[in-house]
Amino acid sequence: DSGVTQTPKHLITATGQRVTLRCSPRSGDLSVYWYQQSLDQGLQFLIQYYNGEERAKGNILERFSAQQFPDLHSELNLSSLELGDSALYFCASSVDSQNQPQHFGDGTRLSIL
């Protein structure tokens, strides 16, 4: 058990819809990272938050947004969903942003019908 909790585990929705994925980091971890894993693109970094502030952005679409709340949990919002957004979305957390190991949750599997 990594200590990182992601909900829901599975999400099935239709094109054009909007969903919110939630992540609770390990106790004491200030950094939260979001990654997307699809069959054709592999594991790709989306965005990082550190203590409530955005720290880095990766290949995150404009239709996607995230935030980290004062209690350090994070949410990834995906809107105007397309078939290609079907993927596993992982959240990871670390103590801080300085080269510490990242601890991953078990992911949310998003299926767009």
Next chain:
Amino acid sequence: DAKTTQPNSMESNEEEPVHLPCNHSTISGTDYIHWYRQLPSQGPEYVIHGLTSNVNNRMASLAIAEDRKSSTLILHRATLRDAAVYYCILRDSFQGAQKLVFGQGTRLTINP
């Protein structure tokens, strides 16, 4: 981001040692070498990391070449539970953004 090269797949037998190679010829002096693995239906899991010296922990050992252009992850006694995709990743210790850049990794199969 500095790149790494790993074999697509490897196979080994249960209770035997496994040596997983990684080439990183363009590594910079401030890059740490990290290894993660991803078991089926799970998120990636941190295994080990190092800078210059060989490292050991309860999961594995990391052997780093003297010129740092390659490294080897060593599983001393493989079990069926070690079947996973293993990722070798370089992380710059001085970069503000600490994202992990995953390649294709090595898919390790363990035979009973």
